[in-house]
Amino acid sequence: MxxxxxxxxxxxxxxxxxxxxxxxxxxxxxxxxxxxxxxxxxxxxxxxxxxxxxxxxxxxxxxxxxxxxxxxxxxxxxxxxxxxxxxxxxxxxxxxxxxxxxxxxxxxxxxxxxxxxxxxxxxxxxxxxxxxxxxxxxxxxxxxxxxxxxxxxxxxxxxxxxxxxxxxxxxxxxxxxxxxxxxxxxxxxxxxxDGVLQVRLLAPGVHHMELTAEAAILVPSVFVRRAVFCGGEPPGAPAPRSPMIVYPAAPADCLPRTGRDELLGATRVKLLAELAQPHSTGELATRLRLSPATVSYHLQILHRAGLVQRTRRSRTVLYQRLLRTPGEAPARP
Known part of the structure; x- marks a missing residue:
């Protein structure tokens, strides 16, 4: 533990x-x-x-x-x-x-x-x-x-x-x-x-450690099946590190699903994949090697369907996809 x-x-x-x-x-x-x-x-x-x-x-x-x-x-x-x-x-x-x-x-x-x-x-x-x-x-x-x-x-x-x-x-x-x-x-x-993180090991009793820390880093992984602890040492360790816990990323694809015909197509799937983080139309065009006009067209459809949101920063409009938790109903336009 x-x-x-x-x-x-x-x-x-x-x-x-x-x-x-x-x-x-x-x-x-x-x-x-x-x-x-x-x-x-x-x-x-x-x-x-x-x-x-x-x-x-x-x-x-x-x-x-x-x-x-x-x-x-x-x-x-x-x-x-x-x-x-x-x-x-x-x-x-x-x-x-x-x-x-x-x-x-x-x-x-x-x-x-x-x-x-x-x-x-x-x-x-x-x-x-x-x-x-x-x-x-x-x-x-x-x-x-x-x-x-x-x-x-x-x-x-x-x-x-x-x-x-x-x-x-x-x-x-x-x-x-x-x-x-x-x-x-x-x-x-x-x-x-109560502010204590506990990682249970596969073989209880083989390894046990308790430490106090001011922060922790959580790292998602596509390969691990259970939480894995690394970093974090007892007092006196050289160049001490923050505790780090690697945990399994959700196995299901996080992209929103829809049955509407207008949302089918590889281009919009790629756009949704990129929009885990906010991007402008120009940034998306560069990343996907598409024209800004093409990207803008598909973004408007995704926005009307309630799958992406728009925010303005100064003179730039940023798009980001709206994520749903499992079992949650899809957004409506």
Whole structure:
């Protein structure tokens, strides 16, 4: 059991974030710990990327060592949904040497709060460590980039839209239901009570930790099935991180559904996918490689159907889709 005591103030600082590198880390972790939960195509893509590009060190380190622990520096703290792959990889490559040493010692020998004996570390990892922690961080950043390009890059637009829709839906739920109820619905093994977040582990009693934090980061994932805890250390850890909880994004497509003939068509589906975040007509035209007139035409239809809303900022009109919760009736024009 992981208990994170946030208190009322810390609960108000809980935020959602996601990045391309988060998704790569999730895929690697699930591939190593529970590959049977991945679809065959995802599993084959990931294995092929690791094998064809010779990413053995990444497979050893990112997959998780004893008790499923994988170094947290491979998943830098992110802000919102705008962190680029390049920015995240730079933070991995420039991780302070003392932080790398601390986390690799944990992966090899068990955390200071977990005395369970570890298996002997793979020689590939020990050999890489002989060249120093800075070299190891840089090498892992390079292998992460190769893995992302081979296994995830072609699929990223769809994954990104799903993650953006997930975060937008949770933000709407917080506004209407409150943060406590929203957090309780994120994962079957995650709950909040009186400012305390609790993550129940698959094997109760094997690992137990309690910590106090001023904030927490929630990261939606298209690969995990249960909440996974990472980050957050006892006092004295070098370069301490905020607690981070990775949770399963809603499996159903967040796009609104309708039976009206006028809403059928690939262009409007693509527009709705982009409108998880507000965009202007010009921005949408650029992203979808359409003329502004074409985008404007389809937006007017979606707006009349009650599927998108318009807001004005200065001289710019922004559009964003209206999300519905499961079971809620569709909006009427």
């Amino acid at each position: 992981i208990r994170i005591d946030l208190g009322a103030r810390g609960l108000g600082r809980v935020r959602f974030a996601a990045s391309p590198l988060d998704t790569a880390k999730d895929l690697l972790f699930i591939l190593a710990r529970s590959p049977q939960t991945l679809g065959p195509r995802w599993r084959d893509n990931a294995v092929r990327a690791l094998t064809d590009r010779g990413l053995g060190l990444l497979a050893v380190v990112a997959g998780g060592g004893p008790l499923g622990y994988a170094p947290d520096f491979l998943r830098p703290e992110t802000v919102g949904l705008d962190t680029t792959l390049a920015a995240a990889l730079h933070r991995v490559a420039t991780t302070p040497a003392e932080r790398v040493h601390y986390e690799l010692a944990a992966a090899v020998g068990g955390h200071s709060w977990d005395r369970t004996p570890a298996r002997r570390p793979p020689r590939l990892l020990l050999t890489a460590l002989e060249r120093g922690e800075e070299h190891l961080a840089q090498r892992l950043a390079g292998e992460l980039e190769q893995f992302w390009q081979a296994a995830l890059a072609p699929h990223w637009p769809g994954i990104r839209s799903r993650l953006e829709g997930e975060v937008a839906a949770r933000a709407s739920a917080i506004a209407t239901r409150g943060i406590s109820e929203t957090l309780d619905r994120l994962a079957p093994n995650l709950e909040e009570h």
